[in-house]
Amino acid sequence: MARPTVTFLGGVREIGGNKVLIEDGPDRILFDFGPSFSPRIEQFYVDFLQPRSASPVQDLLEFDLLPRVEGLYSREALADSDLPYRPPEIHGLFVSHAHADHAGYLKLVDPEIPVYVGAGTRQLLDTIESSSPAMKYGEHAWKVFEDRRPIRIGRLEVVPYPVDHSIPFAYGFLVRTSEGTIAYTGDFRQHGPRAEDTRSFLAAAAAEPLSALVTEGTRAGPDPRRDLSEEGVRGGVDRVLHDRASLAFACTYPRDVDRLCTLHDAAQAVDRDLVVSTRTAHLLTQIAPMFPAGTVPVPGRSPGVAVYARKKRRNFRWEAPYLADALGADTLRAHGSRYLLALDLMHFPELIDLRPPRGSPFIHSMSEPFSEDDVDDQVLHNWLDHFGLEFHQMHASGHASGPQLLEIVRSLRPAHVYPIHTQHPEAFEKAGPRVRSPELGTPYPLGA
Numbered sequence: 428m429a430r431p432t433v434t435f436l437g438g439v440r441e442i443g444g445n446k447v448l449i450e451d452g453p454d455r456i457l458f459d460f461g462p463s464f465s466p467r468i469e470q471f472y473v474d475f476l477q478p479r480s481a482s483p484v485q486d487l488l489e490f491d492l493l494p495r496v497e498g499l500y501s502r503e504a505l506a507d508s509d510l511p512y513r514p515p516e517i518h519g520l521f522v523s524h525a526h527a528d529h530a531g532y533l534k535l536v537d538p539e540i541p542v543y544v545g546a547g548t549r550q551l552l553d554t555i556e557s558s559s560p561a562m563k564y565g566e567h568a569w570k571v572f573e574d575r576r577p578i579r580i581g582r583l584e585v586v587p588y589p590v591d592h593s594i595p596f597a598y599g600f601l602v603r604t605s606e607g608t609i610a611y612t613g614d615f616r617q618h619g620p621r622a623e624d625t626r627s628f629l630a631a632a633a634a635e636p637l638s639a640l641v642t643e644g645t646r647a648g649p650d651p652r653r654d655l656s657e658e659g660v661r662g663g664v665d666r667v668l669h670d671r672a673s674l675a676f677a678c679t680y681p682r683d684v685d686r687l688c689t690l691h692d693a694a695q696a697v698d699r700d701l702v703v704s705t706r707t708a709h710l711l712t713q714i715a716p717m718f719p720a721g722t723v724p725v726p727g728r729s730p731g732v733a734v735y736a737r738k739k740r741r742n743f744r745w746e747a748p749y750l751a752d753a754l755g756a757d758t759l760r761a762h763g764s765r766y767l768l769a770l771d772l773m774h775f776p777e778l779i780d781l782r783p784p785r786g787s788p789f790i791h792s793m794s795e796p797f798s799e800d801d802v803d804d805q806v807l808h809n810w811l812d813h814f815g816l817e818f819h820q821m822h823a824s825g826h827a828s829g830p831q832l833l834e835i836v837r838s839l840r841p842a843h844v845y846p847i848h849t850q851h852p853e854a855f856e857k858a859g860p861r862v863r864s865p866e867l868g869t870p871y872p873l874g875a
């Protein structure tokens with residue numbers, strides 16, 4: 428009998444874009460399906476230059492930006508491509524978490540293929556879809572799984588474990604095959620508020636006969652960027668806000684709920700309200716019921732959180748409930764010391780109306796740029812310089828550090844390690860000789 432295999436159809440020597448195919452006899456399942464953040468995509472598609480919605484697969488296959496897999500894509504997505512439509516030959520697609528690089532190509536997938544997600548991820552995808560016109564995930568046979576409850580697909584058994592990451596409801600998986608178990612980490616860290624989840628996933632993996640560890644390696648290899656724990660971010664924000672009389676600013680990733688909670692707590696401690704965009708207000712409102720009561724601030728219901736009304740000619744219908752009591756630039760300008768405004772780079776023109784006093788603090792609570800010629804970073808600093816804002820870098824990564832990754836590999840002792848979601852798979856070789864730096868599209872047999 429043929430051995431089960433694991434094949435990497437994306438995420439190889441690139442950050443994001445994981446597409447992990449596991450086959451055992453006739454049974455085939457896939458983990459994650461989104462675009463990578465690699466410069467390879469941006470060689471062809473950048474900003475508003477994107478694949479045509481009438482023929483997305485054709486436009487991506489042209490540059491080998493998608494795997495040529497039959498029985499995976501929908502008839503509609505395949506329009507005009509040279510890949511023939513076939514009824515589903517993939518028996519389940521598991522989504523580890525709701526970040527775009529793991530879920531962003533779901534809309535291309537045949538709606539007959541069951542898509543397995545956690546309840547929180549399902550809610551997040553719905554929320555993102557309803558408030559971001561550009562994000563569509565398509566119709567699917569959704570299957571909502573429960574934490575740690577095994578799902579049987581033919582010979583395969585998949586057990587989802589919650590892990591800590593910079594978006595809530597992220598999962599790692601144990602996949603039991605006829606030749607031992609594959610542990611797939613998804614994206615994870617162990618220095619955030621749900622570190623205990625990661626530890627119990629790794630403990631469960633350690634208790635299995637591990638044929639393969641498929642691990643993310645975002646921060647493997649050289650990484651000069653500074654990193655804090657979530658508590659470290661809180662301490663830093665406290666120091667910046669202490670004794671300040673002016674309006675304060677912060678920018679974060681839009682779905683980093685932990686960071687929004689940290690900013691809210693820090694603002695509350697100095698009698699400021701956290702002021703968020705309508706999109707963030709929508710996110711917090713939609714997902715708060717999935718957290719213990721009172722832990723996620725909800726505009727209009729929780730103390731210390733308000734909504735900012737940007738200057739716009741037209742608002743979307745979903746924004747209406749959040750705009751009823753929203754604060755405008757006038758209020759924030761007049762009473763700056765009462766507020767901490769979460770302001771995205773793309774909304775920086777608001778600064779022209781906000782006119783913060785020079786020296787007002789701006790907390791950049793996102794990853795430092797990868798490269799020194801990062802255009803967005805240059806633009807951000809141009810604006811901060813123009814308004815005389817004081818820049819503070821403070822971030823806790825969503826990913827385990829290089830040394831932590833090596834420690835995990837050493838302690839799990841899998842037969843083989845396949846590093847993906849990294850530009851430096853070779854950095855794992857320090858952990859031992861069992862590291863296989865995967866090639867795109869090569870099936871690796873388990874137990875061999």
Ligand SMILES: [Zn+2]
Pocket residue numbers: 442443444526528529614848
């Ligand atoms: Zn990712």
